[in-house]
Amino acid sequence: MNLAHTEPLKHRHSILIVDDEESILNAFKRILADENYEIQTARDGLDGLKKLRAAQKPFSLIISDQRMPVMNGVQFFAKAREIFPDAVRILLTGYADTDAIIDAVNKGGIHLYFTKPWREEELIAHIKQSLSQTELLMENRRLVELTKKQNEDLVELNKTLEEKVKEKTSDLLAKAEELNVSYEKVQIMLDGTVKTMSKIVETRDPYTSGHEAKVAIISCKIAEEMRLSKEQIEAIHIAATLHDIGKISVPSEILTKPGRLSDLEMEIIKTHCRVAYDILKTIKFPYPVADIILQHHERMNGSGYPQGLKGESILLEARIIGTADVIDAMASHRPYRPALGVDVAMEEIVNCKGKLYDSAVVDICVSIYKTRGKEAFIQEENSTSTENLSPFAAH
Ligand SMILES: [Fe+2]
Structure with a gap:
């Protein structure tokens, strides 16, 4: 899904939180309630992917638990990054599962991970920092896209202009040629008429x-x-x-x-x-x-x-x-x-x-x-x- 846009970032950041524990989802909603974020939640990876695919605008941040039924956090992130490659991905683990974290970095492309229980202030500070980076990244991407689009427009305009000039030039050349032919015909006719008139006198x-x-x-x-x-x-x-x-x-x-x-x-x-x-x-x-x-x-x-x-x-x-x-x-x-x-x-x-x-x-x-x-x-x-x-x- 390509949701790259050329308008400056004006919307609120969208955040998706995926966890099979209702209490964790509620905790996040509470922690982030004071921030101006648009928060969506999902109870498992499939539900999370469904929400990502249905999104009308890009998600800036995706937080997912590692241990969940249906699919784990690493499997979920591996697919989620295909949908929103620019979103910051944060993995939550219940314990220091080193293998899962390495796997998540490699396959899910996660940026951060937190082990439960986490400190709220630390969590909020990391989320804010990640979102600032996302903003910069998105703005940079927007400008690159805008430049690319303007270049394409210019190339297209140039092509159109060149074609128009070529078309007009060939029209003018054809008209000039037609005029030339007509002029020559008129000259030949005039010459013939003049000579004929002259001959009439000479016959007498x-x-x-x-x-x-x-x-x-x-x-x-x-x-x-x-x-x-x-x-x-x-x-x-x-x-x-x-x-x-x-x-x-x-x-x-x-x-x-x-x-x-x-x-x-x-x-x-x-x-x-x-x-x-x-x-x-x-x-x-x-x-x-x-x-x-x-x-x-x-x-x-x-x-x-x-x-x-x-x-x-x-x-x-x-x-x-x-x-x-x-x-x-x-x-x-x-x-x-x-x-x-x-x-x-x-x-x-x-x-x-x-x-x-x-x-x-x-x-x-x-x-x-x-x-x-x-x-x-x-x-x-x-x-x-x-x-x-x-x-x-x-x-
Ligand atoms: Fe004369």
């Missing part, structure tokens, strides 16, 4: 096939060199890939017309910025794609279209795409003229630096041109003929 103007993709590559190179943010570079990539989507509303005959365009035809061409804006403004891109495209023909001195914006009121992304557009358009063949080449395109943007094109963007282009050569702006060698050089090389 085969002469500029690949132009938007090339402008996107050049623009992104400039943006990377200018150390723009990842978001700005993504915005530039999408806007450049779609920058001429407004040409969908321009008749094919004008787009593919060899030779110079009339003023009216030029005005029709110029509508492509606004048309693109109207197409794209309702699409919720994570960047101002429609505005960038609307402004890609604006020029630093206000001579561009459609709004005649000046300087920094033109979005930087639009200034970059506008410059890259001119470079690729001049470097490539057009229905109204052969390719002029990257060298000529460089001359054009350097000559018009600050007037038509952003100075910082031009400087970056020149730096790329000097360090990586014209290949940085083209995939294959183009003609460098300056015949029919148009001031509006890029439409």
Whole structure:
């Protein structure tokens, strides 16, 4: 029976006295009457064990006679110590029975013995001293149990916390992974949509096939060199890939017309910025794609279209795409003229630096041109003929 407890000792000491002589039991009751003890008595060992087993709280002291019917004191203590190992055990013998006492010490684990007749004061003094020791022992045991229990609680709490942290961490990782997958899917879909829209325009103007993709590559190179943010570079990539989507509303005959365009035809061409804006403004891109495209023909001195914006009121992304557009358009063949080449395109943007094109963007282009050569702006060698050089090389 484990009656170890973690509450401080508050109850009265329980004492069990086992003796087959009624007079002895009464004598003990009388002697201990003034003490605040809870006293139980039993007439033999079996009755004593029954009372011990029925106890709701531990006995502090067990006193037993040696000579009794049914079982003697040694036999009784041998079993009683199994029930309450911490109880102080005192054996009463009628005479100096040395063998019984040695046996009681070895088998019954008795702490004290008294031979009859005993002196009352001596008996009370021993009982009190034994109980004080019991109290100390029980308090010590209580504290050990309490510490053990608190340690177990802490270990359990720690385990629970660790499990919760592990669970939460793996939940978060799974969610992050899901988000990543979703983000990648959206990116792939967006990329596919942008490319498809770009192809639609190219099918109507085969002469500029690949132009938007090339402008996107050049623009992104400039943006990377200018150390723009990842978001700005993504915005530039999408806007450049779609920058001429407004040409969908321009008749094919004008787009593919060899030779110079009339003023009216030029005005029709110029509508492509606004048309693109109207197409794209309702699409919720994570960047101002429609505005960038609307402004890609604006020029630093206000001579561009459609709004005649000046300087920094033109979005930087639009200034970059506008410059890259001119470079690729001049470097490539057009229905109204052969390719002029990257060298000529460089001359054009350097000559018009600050007037038509952003100075910082031009400087970056020149730096790329000097360090990586014209290949940085083209995939294959183009003609460098300056015949029919148009001031509006890029439409
Ligand atoms: Fe354009």
